Amino acid sequence: MSTTFAKAGTWDSLEPKLSPFVLETLATLGFSEMTPVQASAIPLFMKNKDVVVEAVTGSGKTLAFVIPIIEKLTSRKKRLAKNEIGALVITPTRELAQQISSVFSIFLKDPSLPKHALIIGGTTTLHDDIAEFKELGPDILIGTPGRLQDLLIGKGSTKSVVNTKELEILVLDEADRLLDMGFSQTLDNIITHLPKQRRTGLFSATMTDSISEVIRVGLRNQVKVVVKVEDIISKDEQRTPATLDIGCIVCEPHQKLAQLIRIINREKTARKYIVYYATCACVDYFYKILTKLPQLKGISIHSLHGKMDTKRRTATYQSFINLPTTSKALLLCTDVAARGLDMPDVDSIIQMDPPQDPKVFSHRCGRTARAGKKGKAILLLVKGREEVYIDFLKIRKIPVRLLSYILPDNSETQDTVDEGNGNLLKQVQDIVLADRDLHDKGTKAFVSYVRFYTKHDASYIFRLKDLDLGKVAKGYGLLRLPKMPELKDYKTNNFEEFTVDMDEYKYADKSREKKRRQKLSEKNLKYAMQSDKIYKRRQHPKGSWSAKKLAKQRKVERKFKKTRKKEFLKKRNADDMMSSNVIDVVGDEWEELQKEERLAKKLKKGKIKKEEYEKEIGLNNNLD
Numbered sequence: 001m002s003t004t005f006a007k008a009g010t011w012d013s014l015e016p017k018l019s020p021f022v023l024e025t026l027a028t029l030g031f032s033e034m035t036p037v038q039a040s041a042i043p044l045f046m047k048n049k050d051v052v053v054e055a056v057t058g059s060g061k062t063l064a065f066v067i068p069i070i071e072k073l074t075s076r077k078k079r080l081a082k083n084e085i086g087a088l089v090i091t092p093t094r095e096l097a098q099q100i101s102s103v104f105s106i107f108l109k110d111p112s113l114p115k116h117a118l119i120i121g122g123t124t125t126l127h128d129d130i131a132e133f134k135e136l137g138p139d140i141l142i143g144t145p146g147r148l149q150d151l152l153i154g155k156g157s158t159k160s161v162v163n164t165k166e167l168e169i170l171v172l173d174e175a176d177r178l179l180d181m182g183f184s185q186t187l188d189n190i191i192t193h194l195p196k197q198r199r200t201g202l203f204s205a206t207m208t209d210s211i212s213e214v215i216r217v218g219l220r221n222q223v224k225v226v227v228k229v230e231d232i233i234s235k236d237e238q239r240t241p242a243t244l245d246i247g248c249i250v251c252e253p254h255q256k257l258a259q260l261i262r263i264i265n266r267e268k269t270a271r272k273y274i275v276y277y278a279t280c281a282c283v284d285y286f287y288k289i290l291t292k293l294p295q296l297k298g299i300s301i302h303s304l305h306g307k308m309d310t311k312r313r314t315a316t317y318q319s320f321i322n323l324p325t326t327s328k329a330l331l332l333c334t335d336v337a338a339r340g341l342d343m344p345d346v347d348s349i350i351q352m353d354p355p356q357d358p359k360v361f362s363h364r365c366g367r368t369a370r371a372g373k374k375g376k377a378i379l380l381l382v383k384g385r386e387e388v389y390i391d392f393l394k395i396r397k398i399p400v401r402l403l404s405y406i407l408p409d410n411s412e413t414q415d416t417v418d419e420g421n422g423n424l425l426k427q428v429q430d431i432v433l434a435d436r437d438l439h440d441k442g443t444k445a446f447v448s449y450v451r452f453y454t455k456h457d458a459s460y461i462f463r464l465k466d467l468d469l470g471k472v473a474k475g476y477g478l479l480r481l482p483k484m485p486e487l488k489d490y491k492t493n494n495f496e497e498f499t500v501d502m503d504e505y506k507y508a509d510k511s512r513e514k515k516r517r518q519k520l521s522e523k524n525l526k527y528a529m530q531s532d533k534i535y536k537r538r539q540h541p542k543g544s545w546s547a548k549k550l551a552k553q554r555k556v557e558r559k560f561k562k563t564r565k566k567e568f569l570k571k572r573n574a575d576d577m578m579s580s581n582v583i584d585v586v587g588d589e590w591e592e593l594q595k596e597e598r599l600a601k602k603l604k605k606g607k608i609k610k611e612e613y614e615k616e617i618g619l620n621n622n623l624d
């Protein structure tokens, strides 16, 4: 891909000069010249200025703080003690912290140079991190707010082992995200624990403009560095890389899946795609669906979201970025992979839905078109009210083109995919019918999406009442609309309920199916006994002779049920016994026992002889 990275002079033109080992490393990386943001921010940050840096995604902001940190710590006269740190880099996600740590590793190979440590939790306990800190004595910590807070301040009875009095540089990467409500208390706790005499740098492609946030972080007479980008043709200022082509497709909610498949199958050159979904549940569900669709056969599909355990997240992320670009690959993810991640060779970004936070839109797009390479980002918008979003983005200096991937409007082909695999949504429903787990996942995904939709920042554009939830449910391949407050009294002609016998709708997973059957038989058993009791109560009014007789009989029943029920519930696990048989067996056995009891009474009253009693009982026992 042609690289049209705006260059801003060679590294040796910087004042103060960079260390020889830094220059050598940059040369091995093939970075002959600085990017504009590096040329602007590095000298300031190295001259003890607080900086607020805003530059588009993929413009090299990471080195704009990594290099000053390295230069500052290697030029210290007094070496840091083992328990002292000189720099702290805070990021909103584990993957981003891992990525920044790997950039430090490239420069700090020599053991005589400052050391760095990654503090993100997830796979290590706080005690592991404390032990590693004591062992390694890092000068630089890179991490996420939660675990950094625990290490720097202590947690519960675990005291802090980190001495921050010599700290010289604090960096907040994706600062506007860190300053959001989500991290504010943790961030405040960390910042109040740091010396006021330090350099602070805030970096992001969508920097916060609120001065209050900046002062909260303790910046003083900071310098704001804003690196602008001009559209190559119109010369208008824009907030996204000049090499990024952002397109938008307007379609019906139930056509989104078909559009996604068309985009992927029609792109001839693009290999790696990132597909953003609204919620973790949507990622999980559509991952299962897409991996089963024949239209995407041969394409490797991966999923990533914040609710996955760290090991699996790291493994998925690493396997996706290390995939060769010889065949197509999709990464379905949430906004956990929206900011900062420098994934090489991502050709195209597809946003199935706009993000709740409009700032995230440009971060998502910015996973492609990095370091001057070309990239394409496509947004799917629902026809109607959501189209206002295009102008909303343009006001925020994010240029978006309307693309012509419009599906034919006539209803019979609305969800038919060009690839001729028949009615796509019928295919999805068949996939869902084959495994009850997909029905559960699809319902959860739909509910999470509806809830997501109600929390858009630009709520005047994204209004639930304007969204045809029947078409959304159809697009999710649901068999029926879930019971949820948002659907109370909801009527639609655009969703046809699929009748399915829920008692017979099985899980593909055998152990889950067995558990379901157990629950079903308990429910049936309880129902049978309750209905039996209600029936009897109706036959024998309270206080009558027959009611007294029945009460006595029920006493015997209770005794029987306690013993027999345990036996039958044990037997129920036998694979050859379906739930309905459990009820029949209980019923048959119960009749025999009542007969035994009647014969015992007759024998007691002398109405039958012992031989006759034993004969009757003995004959019955051979029926097992």
Ligand SMILES: Nc1ncnc2c1ncn2[C@@H]1O[C@H](COP(=O)(O)OP(=O)(O)OP(=O)(O)O)[C@@H](O)[C@H]1O
Pocket (backbone or CB within 6 Å): 005, 030, 031, 032, 033, 034, 035, 038, 055, 056, 057, 058, 059, 060, 061, 062, 063, 204, 205, 339, 340, 341, 342, 366, 367, 370, 371
């Ligand atoms: N001077 C340079 N010359 C060429 N490539 C560079 C240079 N500096 C950084 N890069 C490369 O550009 C890519 C983007 O860099 P980086 O991840 O720092 O961007 P960013 O501005 O932090 O993006 P984001 O806003 O998404 O976090 C990386 O692959 C990096 O290796």
